[in-house]
Amino acid sequence: MKKPFLRFFFSIIIISLILNAAQAQTRKALTFDDFIKIKRVSDPQISTDGRTLALVITAMSLEQNRGNSDIYLVPVSGGDPVPFVFGPAADFSPRWSPDGKQLAFISSRSGSPQVWVIPTTGGEPRQLTDFPGGVNSFAWSKSGRFLLVASSVYPDCPDLESNRRKFEEQAKSRVKARIYDHLLFRHWNSWFDGTRSHLFLFPLDGGNPVDLTPGDYDTPPIALGGELDYSISPDEREIAFVRNVDPELKLGLGTNNDVFLTSPDGRYLEKLTASRANDIDPKYSPDGRYLAYRAMSRPGFEADKLDLIIYDRQKKTFTNLTEKIDYSLSEFLWAPDSRSLYFLCEEKARTALFRATWPEGRIEKVLEGHYLSSIRISPDGRTIYALKQSINHPADVYSIDPARKTLKQLTDVNGKLLQALEMNPAEDFWFQSEGDPVHGLLLKPPFFDPGKKYPLLMLVHGGPQGAWSDQFHYRWNAQMFAAGGYVVAMVNFHGSTGYGQAFTDSISGDWGGKPYRDIINAVNYLREQYNFIDKTRLAAAGASYGGYLVNWIAGQTDIFNCLISHAGVFDLRSEYGATEELWFPEWEYRGTPWTNPEMYQKFSPSYYVQNLKTPTLVIHGANDFRVPLEQGLQFFTSLQRMGVPSKLLYFPDEDHFVQKPLNAQLWWKTVLDWLATYLKN
Numbered sequence: 001m002k003k004p005f006l007r008f009f010f011s012i013i014i015i016s017l018i019l020n021a022a023q024a025q026t027r028k029a030l031t032f033d034d035f036i037k038i039k040r041v042s043d044p045q046i047s048t049d050g051r052t053l054a055l056v057i058t059a060m061s062l063e064q065n066r067g068n069s070d071i072y073l074v075p076v077s078g079g080d081p082v083p084f085v086f087g088p089a090a091d092f093s094p095r096w097s098p099d100g101k102q103l104a105f106i107s108s109r110s111g112s113p114q115v116w117v118i119p120t121t122g123g124e125p126r127q128l129t130d131f132p133g134g135v136n137s138f139a140w141s142k143s144g145r146f147l148l149v150a151s152s153v154y155p156d157c158p159d160l161e162s163n164r165r166k167f168e169e170q171a172k173s174r175v176k177a178r179i180y181d182h183l184l185f186r187h188w189n190s191w192f193d194g195t196r197s198h199l200f201l202f203p204l205d206g207g208n209p210v211d212l213t214p215g216d217y218d219t220p221p222i223a224l225g226g227e228l229d230y231s232i233s234p235d236e237r238e239i240a241f242v243r244n245v246d247p248e249l250k251l252g253l254g255t256n257n258d259v260f261l262t263s264p265d266g267r268y269l270e271k272l273t274a275s276r277a278n279d280i281d282p283k284y285s286p287d288g289r290y291l292a293y294r295a296m297s298r299p300g301f302e303a304d305k306l307d308l309i310i311y312d313r314q315k316k317t318f319t320n321l322t323e324k325i326d327y328s329l330s331e332f333l334w335a336p337d338s339r340s341l342y343f344l345c346e347e348k349a350r351t352a353l354f355r356a357t358w359p360e361g362r363i364e365k366v367l368e369g370h371y372l373s374s375i376r377i378s379p380d381g382r383t384i385y386a387l388k389q390s391i392n393h394p395a396d397v398y399s400i401d402p403a404r405k406t407l408k409q410l411t412d413v414n415g416k417l418l419q420a421l422e423m424n425p426a427e428d429f430w431f432q433s434e435g436d437p438v439h440g441l442l443l444k445p446p447f448f449d450p451g452k453k454y455p456l457l458m459l460v461h462g463g464p465q466g467a468w469s470d471q472f473h474y475r476w477n478a479q480m481f482a483a484g485g486y487v488v489a490m491v492n493f494h495g496s497t498g499y500g501q502a503f504t505d506s507i508s509g510d511w512g513g514k515p516y517r518d519i520i521n522a523v524n525y526l527r528e529q530y531n532f533i534d535k536t537r538l539a540a541a542g543a544s545y546g547g548y549l550v551n552w553i554a555g556q557t558d559i560f561n562c563l564i565s566h567a568g569v570f571d572l573r574s575e576y577g578a579t580e581e582l583w584f585p586e587w588e589y590r591g592t593p594w595t596n597p598e599m600y601q602k603f604s605p606s607y608y609v610q611n612l613k614t615p616t617l618v619i620h621g622a623n624d625f626r627v628p629l630e631q632g633l634q635f636f637t638s639l640q641r642m643g644v645p646s647k648l649l650y651f652p653d654e655d656h657f658v659q660k661p662l663n664a665q666l667w668w669k670t671v672l673d674w675l676a677t678y679l680k681n
Contacts, residue, residue, distance in 0.1 A: 027422040029446040029483040032668050034421060036060050036661055039413050040067075040474065041387060041395045043093065043374060047120070048100035050379040051076055053397060054084070056092050057413060065662045071105055076378070076385070076399065078410035085118060085125060093137065096120075098144040104128070106135055115147065115202075129202060131209075132164035136197055137220070142234050146264075147202040149209070150230070152195040155216045160209065182250035187222055187580050189623045189655035197222075199230050199241050201264050212239060212266045219243040221257045223581060224302055226281030226294060227331055233284045236264060240272070240282035240291055252582035255300055259293055272311065277304065281331075285338040289313060290358070292341065294329050295320075300583045301508075303465030305501045308332055308343060310358060321356050325363065326500040331373070336381040342402070344372060346498035349428070349441055349469045353384070355402060366402050371471045385410075391443060392423035392479060394472040422446035423479045426470050431525040433518045439499065440491040440522060441468055442530075445482045453534040455679040456526060457486040458519060458560075460542030460549045464507050467496040475657055476543065484672050486679070487533055489526055493518035509590050511545075512552045512603040519549065520557065536561075537679045541671070543567050543619075544627060544656065548605070551635055554616055555608025562678035564671060566619040567627045567656050570635040571606035573597075578628040609638045615645040617674045619667070621654035647674065 040058040047054070053076055058069040069092045072081035085091045089109035096103055102117045109116070110127055112134040118125040129135055133152030140147060157163045170193075178191065185192045199219045201210040213219040220229035221244045229242040239262050246256040259282050261270040272291075273279040276299040283292050291311040296304035306328045308321045322329060327345035334341055340357045353367040353375070366384075373395075376385045384400040388407065397411045426441040445454060459476060461468050468490035472479075482488045492499065494514035495507025507515055519540070527535045538560045542550045547568020554563055569575045573593045576585045586592060589599045601607055616639055620632030632648070639646035649670050651663055658667045 027420055027446075030421050030423060030479045031483065032480070032665055034417065035477065035480055035668075036062060036665070037417060038394050038472075041397065041411065041413050044376055044385055044387065044397050045094050045096060046076070046376050046378060046385060047096050048098060048379070053385060053410070054094035054096065054103060055081060055397060055411075056094065057081065060661045062661045062665065065660050067661070071103075074397065074411055076383070076410070078399075078408070081411055081413065084122075085116075091116075095138070095140055098140055098142055104138070104140065104147070106138070115149065128204070131200075132160060132167045133195060137228060138202075139228065139230065139232070141232050141236050143236060144204070145236075146204055148212075148230055148232060148239065149200045149202045150197050150220060151200060153198050153211070154194055155196045155198070155214065183252040183582065184222070184250060184580055186625050188625055190625075199239075201239075201266070210264070210266050212262050212264075213241060213243060213260075214266075215245075217243045217245055221280075222249075224255055224257060224278050224280070229280055229282070231282045231284050231291075232264075234286060234288040238262070239264065240284070240293075242280050242282065246276070252580060253300070253586070255296070255302055255583050259291075275299075278302070278306075279309075280306075283332070283334060285334050286336050287338040289338060292321075292332065292334065294332070301587050302581075302584060303463070303497070303504055304328075305504075306330075308341065308356070319359075319361070321358070321361060322363070325354075326502075327352070328497065328501070328504075331375060333375055333377055335377060336379060340381075342366070342375060342377065342384060344375060346467060346469070348439055348498055349426075349467060349492060350498075351469075353386075353400065366405055367400060367407070370407065371469055372398075389472045390470050391426040391441070391472060393418065424448065424482070426478075429526075429529075431522060433521040434494060434514045436494070436503070438491065438493060438518050438522070440489055441470065441478075442526070443478045443482045443488040443490075444532075445485050445487065448532075450532050452532060454485065454487045454532055455537035455539065455561075455675075456523070456533045457481055457488050457675065457679075458523060458538070458540040459488060459490045460519065460540060460546035461490065461492070461496070462542070462544030462546045463497070464495045464511065464515065464545035464548075465497055465504050466545075467492045467498050469498075480668060480672075481541075481675075484675060486539075486675070487526075487530070489522060491518060491522045493522075508588050509599065510603075511548065511588065512556075512605075515549060516552055516556065519553070520559075523559065539563065539675055539679055541566075541675075545569075547627070550616075551605035552603070552608075554614055554639075555605050555611045558613045560614050562674060563614050563616040564619070564674060565616060565632075565635060567621065567624055568618075568631065568635065569605075569627055570631045570638075572600040572604040574634070575627065575631055576600070578630060580625050606634065606638070609642060612639055612642045612644050615678055617647050617649065617671065619649040619651075619658075619670075621651040621656065621658065623653070623655040626656050 042056045044055045058067045060067045069090045070086035071094045073084045074081040091107045093106040104117045107116045115129040116125045131151040136150040138149045197218045199213045244257045246254040248254040256276045259272045277296040279295045281294045294306045295309045298304045310319045330344045332343035351372045356363045372386045374387045387395040388398045389395040399408045424444045541564035543566035547565040550565040551568045593600045618636040636648040
């Protein structure tokens with residue numbers, strides 16, 4: 001009996017190996033055509049009865065040159081998501097009604113984004129709101145009697161109807177000029193048009209919406225805000241919201257977001273927080289006793305550590321729950337029993353999930369080593385739901401058992417497409433630089449052969465207080481670079497997040513110092529440690545601060561065969577006069593160009609034009625107000641005047657990012673052709 005069984009057993013193994021080998025042979029490297037077909041999963045929401053998840057899936061279309069978001073449902077046990085709200089218009093932000101009978105969502109199907117509802121049993125959606133400025137976000141009250149709605153309004157208009165008339169007048173006006181008498185007149189990719197985002201109480205019984213935040217201020221705030229930035233107490237007697245009323249905001253200097261309290265009729269107003277630093281993300285505990293929020297401690301510093309603060313509404317006391325944790329909170333939620341909270345922190349290119357018990361203040365790590373986001377909790381508090389992704393797998397929905405500290409995959413939205421692709425996982429590496437251990441991720445090309453030599457591509461992240469993470473990045477996708485036959489290295493240099501606040505702080509006032517030397521030391525380390533890296537074929541590419549560091553590298557060394565700079569700062573002085581959030585350069589460069597000119601000169605790439613030698617591709621968008629177009633033009637002009645082989649890829653319809661599918665297609669073709677020209681020929 002044993003011998004036939006063994007023969008059968010080994011036959012199964014051999015067949016399995018043959019099938020796996022055949023499958024591997026049919027796989028291919030990632031191409032742009034594959035990349036653009038990958039569906040993007042976001043915003044999972046657990047139903048009131050805890051049985052179903054609603055999620056948003058966005059598909060990109062080259063033909064329509066845009067993405068379209070639809071809402072899908074999937075049981076919490078897992079399976080294939082089923083389309084529930086779909087159509088040619090964008091449908092997003094699904095939110096279950098408290099009684100579980102309806103699903104509300106934002107849709108642009110009527111021409112502007114408004115709140116719609118659909119019965120959870122199915123049927124036709126019905127439009128709920130008709131705000132003239134559209135709906136930016138919304139939330140249900142616990143009773144389901146009303147919504148909190150954020151919408152853009154003209155603050156000098158007394159009601160929504162007068163707002164509607166003014167919106168119509170502005171649309172019809174043939175004069176598009178504007179007059180400004182304060183700074184922060186444009187932000188990110190849009191000019192200030194006189195409107196503000198206000199928070200409304202929207203009764204579902206047909207009553208008139210109540211403007212809870214009148215005045216010339218934004219709720220949610222225009223910058224440095226949280227996940228939602230408003231919340232209603234379970235007894236529906238109080239509403240917490242965030243806004244910035246600091247006069248410095250009109251000078252582009254205000255990081256002073258504060259938590260305010262108001263009543264449902266808007267007649268009561270109290271400023272809860274006193275710090276002049278950033279306070280965001282208010283969330284009431286389910287029992288209503290506490291209000292938790294995230295807070296920074298240093299005014300003017302946008303990358304300060306975010307702590308979790310608990311406000312006891314009875315005792316009127318504040319407690320910093322995460323003071324002893326040296327990581328910044330990215331998101332948090334209350335457990336249904338109001339006795340514990342769960343939160344995520346960046347940790348060494350991934351995230352860690354923590355649980356804090358309250359009021360004991362005990363904190364334990366639930367999970368580490370994964371890249372998680374969008375955490376939600378089941379009504380019984382026993383299960384956490386989250387999106388999980390990695391460098392070789394786009395986001396899917398997972399369930400987490402906090403007691404057992406285990407993960408279970410629930411969806412496989414791109415499974416069939418991914419099975420046909422050869423994509424390697426990220427590998428961690430550490431090296432010493434500037435007296436500290438510095439971390440990086442290494443990605444090998446598909447069908448990697450250790451006996452071959454591969455060019456090294458160094459990707460430089462933005463921020464600068466950011467990090468490369470083990471995630472499937474849709475703008476700077478490491479797999480797309482590796483598919484060209486390159487070993488891709490991503491270094492989390494000094495200034496990166498996820499390695500303690502002191503490490504993050506170390507870049508301020510030292511933009512071209514330690515981070516630059518970290519990159520050079522990483523190149524030397526990788527060339528020495530990995531025999532498959534061709535020491536003679538090197539490139540570096542980056543965007544935003546990464547673009548700045550590439551510009552800086554161009555004037556400091558010629559070890560790279562070619563460079564790619566996207567939206568990079570070139571001249572620190574002129575950048576100060578053209579960017580929007582002035583708190584950023586004034587913190588990073590220790591003052592203004594006239595109070596500290598030495599700093600603006602010391603680390604400005606524009607002062608090293610005479611050293612430019614390396615062939616460089618420069619990329620910039622016309623609607624980039626964070627790093628304005630002129631920065632890219634100055635760099636390209638300098639390269640051309642120095643006779644350096646260079647190209648300018650200019651997007652008249654993009655901002656700091658390239659988001660339109662056809663533009664992304666051109667971006668990838670231009671970038672990969674540039675690398676191939678200097679690394680393969």
